[in-house]
Amino acid sequence: IKLMCRQGIPVQYRSDIWRRLIYAKISDLKQEKGEFYFGHLITRAYDSLVGYYRKQIFIDLLRTMPTNINFSSADAEGIRKLKEVLLAFSFHNPSIGYCQGLNFVASMCLLFLDTEDAFWALVAITEKYFQPTYFDKSLTGANIDQEVFQEMFSQKLPVLYAHVKKFDLEFSTITINWFLALFIEVVPFQTLLRIWDCFLMEGPKVLFRFSLAILQKHQEVLMEQREVLGLLKCLKNCTKLLLDVDGLVKTAFGELKPFPKRHSITTRQLHFEKI
Known part of the structure; x- marks a missing residue:
């Protein structure tokens, strides 16, 4: 798989392989949190706990890949999904919450993954691929x-x-x-x-x-x-x-x-x- 990744994953397999690589990193965490964890986060995404980050998230939504049709307008489907992923993540990991840059990472994931998989990809990148302090307030x-x-x-x-x-x-x-x-x-x-x-x-x-x-x-x-x-x-x-x-x-x-x-x-x- 390493050789294929270096040579470039064929487009028809990219979504599946990205998903497999991501879940290999966080399978234990996902199992611990349970099947309905992401849905639970979405229902609580407007809780006061994430209120501190909500304003900045909303400001950054339309700054994210503005030339891509998925994120080009306030009513674009990609914008709705991006908002859900970022709000859910800020609730999941309040020590990071939200910092500028996460919107780009999440939007890239959404080009190839569904909303829940993109959320777990963001979790994997911020908590498994990188050190926990990578995206903290002081970077x-x-x-x-x-x-x-x-x-x-x-x-x-x-x-x-x-x-x-x-x-x-x-x-x-x-x-x-x-x-x-x-x-x-x-x-x-x-x-x-x-x-x-x-x-x-x-x-x-x-x-x-x-x-x-x-x-x-x-x-x-x-x-x-x-x-x-x-x-x-x-x-x-x-x-x-x-x-x-x-x-x-x-x-x-x-x-x-x-x-x-x-x-x-x-x-x-x-x-x-x-x-």
């Missing part, structure tokens, strides 16, 4: 991963890293959105699908791989930039036009060797967590 886990990524960046692409460091720019303010939104609205849709196929199969480690691969593939043009605005514009254009998904996957999994093992990444995460 603690996400910021730790940026420290780890900057370290990898300096080791794998030292020349480009040194060039970027010349600018008065905190590069993690760019790349943190790649991680939090799982590359949604960063790369073209077909490229995004391949990243998600790999992510759901292999976990967050692939986000480091794809981030470094993007930088490596565009190192030459990025090195030509002489001011920070030019660098930012160039990077945005490079990612938006990243249509060579096979080349990106080849770089991510074949041209970054040796790549840190999963336990090495975990060790670095724990190191930065203690700082």
Whole structure:
């Protein structure tokens, strides 16, 4: 299955395989909560407990994939489903509740999964794939991963890293959105699908791989930039036009060797967590 995910899941199988990968992560939790848990959350979704998040959720609904017909208007079916998923999740996990970015993750899930499966996908991503602090109010886990990524960046692409460091720019303010939104609205849709196929199969480690691969593939043009605005514009254009998904996957999994093992990444995460 790993090889198929890296090569791209055939469109006719994507929904089923995504669902299987997600439920493999949370089958124990789903069994513990019971068959009617999601329906129970929906009936309580307007409880005062989620009132704090409801306003922001409603504001973000129409900001989510506005060019996609499923989410293009207030009465679109996708908007109704997205609202249900986000409200249910904020009730399920009040320690996270809602933060901007979850709307994009949930909407991506809804393109391939029904409402309840999309809810469980959001649970799996926030509670199983990532550390519990990843999406907390301080984005603690996400910021730790940026420290780890900057370290990898300096080791794998030292020349480009040194060039970027010349600018008065905190590069993690760019790349943190790649991680939090799982590359949604960063790369073209077909490229995004391949990243998600790999992510759901292999976990967050692939986000480091794809981030470094993007930088490596565009190192030459990025090195030509002489001011920070030019660098930012160039990077945005490079990612938006990243249509060579096979080349990106080849770089991510074949041209970054040796790549840190999963336990090495975990060790670095724990190191930065203690700082």
